[in-house]
Amino acid sequence: MLNLSQNGFSVCVASATKRPLTPTAIALGKFDGVHLGHQLVIQPVVQSASNESLHPTVVTFDPHPQEFFTGQPRTLLTPLDEKVEQLRSLGVEQLVLLPFDKELAALSPEEFVEKILVQQLQSRRISVGQDFCFGRGRIGTAEDLQLLAASYNIPVTIVPLRTYTENSLPEVENTPISTSLIRQALETGDTHQAKILLGRDYTLSGVVELGKQLGRRLGFPTANLKLPKDKFLPRFGVYAVQVTILTQTPDTTPVKQLGIMNIGNRPTVGGNHCSVEVHLFDWSGDLYGKSLIVQVGKFLRPEQKFPSLEALQTQIQLDCAIAREILAGES
Numbered sequence: 001m002l003n004l005s006q007n008g009f010s011v012c013v014a015s016a017t018k019r020p021l022t023p024t025a026i027a028l029g030k031f032d033g034v035h036l037g038h039q040l041v042i043q044p045v046v047q048s049a050s051n052e053s054l055h056p057t058v059v060t061f062d063p064h065p066q067e068f069f070t071g072q073p074r075t076l077l078t079p080l081d082e083k084v085e086q087l088r089s090l091g092v093e094q095l096v097l098l099p100f101d102k103e104l105a106a107l108s109p110e111e112f113v114e115k116i117l118v119q120q121l122q123s124r125r126i127s128v129g130q131d132f133c134f135g136r137g138r139i140g141t142a143e144d145l146q147l148l149a150a151s152y153n154i155p156v157t158i159v160p161l162r163t164y165t166e167n168s169l170p171e172v173e174n175t176p177i178s179t180s181l182i183r184q185a186l187e188t189g190d191t192h193q194a195k196i197l198l199g200r201d202y203t204l205s206g207v208v209e210l211g212k213q214l215g216r217r218l219g220f221p222t223a224n225l226k227l228p229k230d231k232f233l234p235r236f237g238v239y240a241v242q243v244t245i246l247t248q249t250p251d252t253t254p255v256k257q258l259g260i261m262n263i264g265n266r267p268t269v270g271g272n273h274c275s276v277e278v279h280l281f282d283w284s285g286d287l288y289g290k291s292l293i294v295q296v297g298k299f300l301r302p303e304q305k306f307p308s309l310e311a312l313q314t315q316i317q318l319d320c321a322i323a324r325e326i327l328a329g330e331s
Helices: 036-052 065-070 080-089 109-120 142-150 179-187 191-198 214-218 309-330
Strands: 002-006 009-014 024-028 055-062 094-099 123-129 156-159 203-209 223-226 237-245 255-264 275-280 291-302
Touching (some): 036 055, 123 142, 142 156, 191 291, 214 309, 223 291, 255 291, 291 309
Parallel strands (some): 009 094, 024 123
Antiparallel strands (some): 203 291, 223 275, 237 255, 237 291, 255 275
16 A cells, blocks of 8 residues: 655555555545535545545546546646545545556446445545546436445435536636636636635646756746646746645645746747746755646736747736736735
């Protein structure tokens, strides 16, 4: 069993070859993003587990079912390490990754409950969202799960879909919060909407690697961030950001900095692949090999090709000035 620990608290990650901790209280679903709706599904599990000596567990699928059925790789709002961090903060003890393959996809709802939930995971309580579907052809509903589990004396909590009702976002008012809605917001650069639906800033986490050092020559040194291959990227362009520089030792307080971030292909310098580069304001230290967590703030402008490096340099100066003003207002 993989134990991903930090600051004395851990989330165990179990898979087909790693035995889970049992008995369990289970939140069941895909949970990409661990957004506000997901958090409502997880909450009853954490509460009941503490009262009944159960292991609070999130059960999800690997790969994402959509990736299995389409054969196309799917990027994620929260790749594994990020998902673990979010679940840890919610009090989840264990994440179980069910291998989504032909065998699992072929199970009937009755077989899924008996073989996976009862025999393998020894579930004592289950929580799912109202729109949860399972079993061969997704024919099983949340209500079906409730009935099937009742024959094993396992109570199932069906959590209503959480909708967004604030007037500040009329375009999604009374719309169920979902991973796809957050992805759509990020695709347009609407980080404000994404933040409200997630309940936190969207983040990019990665290690700083050696780049071409063009930013340094322009007077704006950047940290080239290596992200997980399956990380979902927001709209290409420039963002105001807040950055946490993680330290090597848990006892040392992480360093927090403000800056700007560019996501894109760098067309002005003939770039032909996507890169994520962060410029930190008033920073002169060495960042190579360090881990950064970038909170993605306001979208400043889309990526564009400039007629010269001088024009690009002038625009970066303007971007920095605008970002400083925005971030100062948020502090």
